[in-house]
Amino acid sequence: MPRGTPIPSNAELAILLILWREGPQTVRAVHDSLRRERDIGYTTVLKTMQLMAEKKLVTRDESERSHVYRAAVEEKSVKRRLVSDLLDRAFDGSAAQLVMQALSDKHASAEDLKKIRQLLKENSRGAR
Amino acid sequence: MPRGTPIPSNAELAILLILWREGPQTVRAVHDSLRRERDIGYTTVLKTMQLMAEKKLVTRDESERSHVYRAAVEEKSVKRRLVSDLLDRAFDGSAAQLVMQALSDKHASAEDLKKIRQLLKENSRGAR
DNA sequence: TGCCATGTACGAAGCCCTTCGTATATTGCG
DNA sequence: CGCAATATACGAAGGGCTTCGTACATGGCA
Numbered sequence: 001m002p003r004g005t006p007i008p009s010n011a012e013l014a015i016l017l018i019l020w021r022e023g024p025q026t027v028r029a030v031h032d033s034l035r036r037e038r039d040i041g042y043t044t045v046l047k048t049m050q051l052m053a054e055k056k057l058v059t060r061d062e063s064e065r066s067h068v069y070r071a072a073v074e075e076k077s078v079k080r081r082l083v084s085d086l087l088d089r090a091f092d093g094s095a096a097q098l099v100m101q102a103l104s105d106k107h108a109s110a111e112d113l114k115k116i117r118q119l120l121k122e123n124s125r126g127a128r
Numbered sequence: 129m130p131r132g133t134p135i136p137s138n139a140e141l142a143i144l145l146i147l148w149r150e151g152p153q154t155v156r157a158v159h160d161s162l163r164r165e166r167d168i169g170y171t172t173v174l175k176t177m178q179l180m181a182e183k184k185l186v187t188r189d190e191s192e193r194s195h196v197y198r199a200a201v202e203e204k205s206v207k208r209r210l211v212s213d214l215l216d217r218a219f220d221g222s223a224a225q226l227v228m229q230a231l232s233d234k235h236a237s238a239e240d241l242k243k244i245r246q247l248l249k250e251n252s253r254g255a256r
Numbered sequence: 257t258g259c260c261a262t263g264t265a266c267g268a269a270g271c272c273c274t275t276c277g278t279a280t281a282t283t284g285c286g
Numbered sequence: 287c288g289c290a291a292t293a294t295a296c297g298a299a300g301g302g303c304t305t306c307g308t309a310c311a312t313g314g315c316a
Binding site: 138139140168169175193 | 277278
């Protein structure tokens with residue numbers, strides 16, 4: 001996971017999520033996925049993915065007429081950077097503060113809380 | 129906390145953090161604070177704060193020659209929206225996933241973990 | 257074989273954010 | 287009083303992101 005790789009933009013992240021979840025695929029397939037959620041042109045997705053290739057966010061196999069794109073950055077490290085970025089920008093680097101916000105968020109379900117508690121239990125031994 | 133208020137941009141957030149922490153103040157004072165961290169022109173800060181006033185992110189008292197700016201959005205609700213936004217964009221709405229990333233982040237200290245555990249304990253009763 | 261569907265390449269527009277330079281007004285002090 | 291310091295207002299440039307239209311190549315099928 002090269003350090004120089006930029007943090008993906010919104011549109012780029014949406015595409016990476018698909019590639020991470022479903023594996024390498026063509027622009028057409030990605031476009032079909034995105035289309036299910038919102039209206040977006042084919043060439044828009046194509047262009048974005050071409051730029052992502054330039055930025056090394058993805059690689060592509062050009063051996064077939066329809067190029068096959070593959071995520072070139074790790075899901076975990078990208079997500080970690082996204083969190084780290086928010087931490088720095090808004091929470092003075094305090095993970096505790098951010099977690100508190102996450103917990104009070106409408107998205108935090110009882111089930112989430114349960115999972116988180118479990119994570120903490122597992123983490124408590126290997127604490128740094 | 130009006131729903132229509134936009135999520136603050138980077139530069140705007142940096143200014144809001146100062147206003148939240150130190151209370152209402154002039155452009156000059158905010159500029160001095162920002163200057164301590166990076167090189168930035170006075171009129172840059174002024175312009176940004178003027179735009180923030182238009183967007184209702186801040187209000188300003190113009191009764192004195194040096195206008196006094198005050199945050200017009202609540203710290204908690206803005207931060208909550210930032211987290212919620214990231215949750216939606218990258219973590220499929222799962223707070224548990226995000227917290228996991230936060231915990232594995234370099235910023236998460238042992239002290240943070242302790243605080244978080246305590247938060248969870250307090251939260252476990254009032255779980256939604 | 258020839259045409260239509262389907263690809264890629266590429267330029268450019270529109271938007272927002274950030275930044276600054278310049279113009280202009282006002283204040284207070286020597 | 288007049289000038290230097292300090293304000294605000296405002297226009298505009300530059301960069302990144304997103305979007306799309308258009309041009310062109312290619313491949314498979316009738």
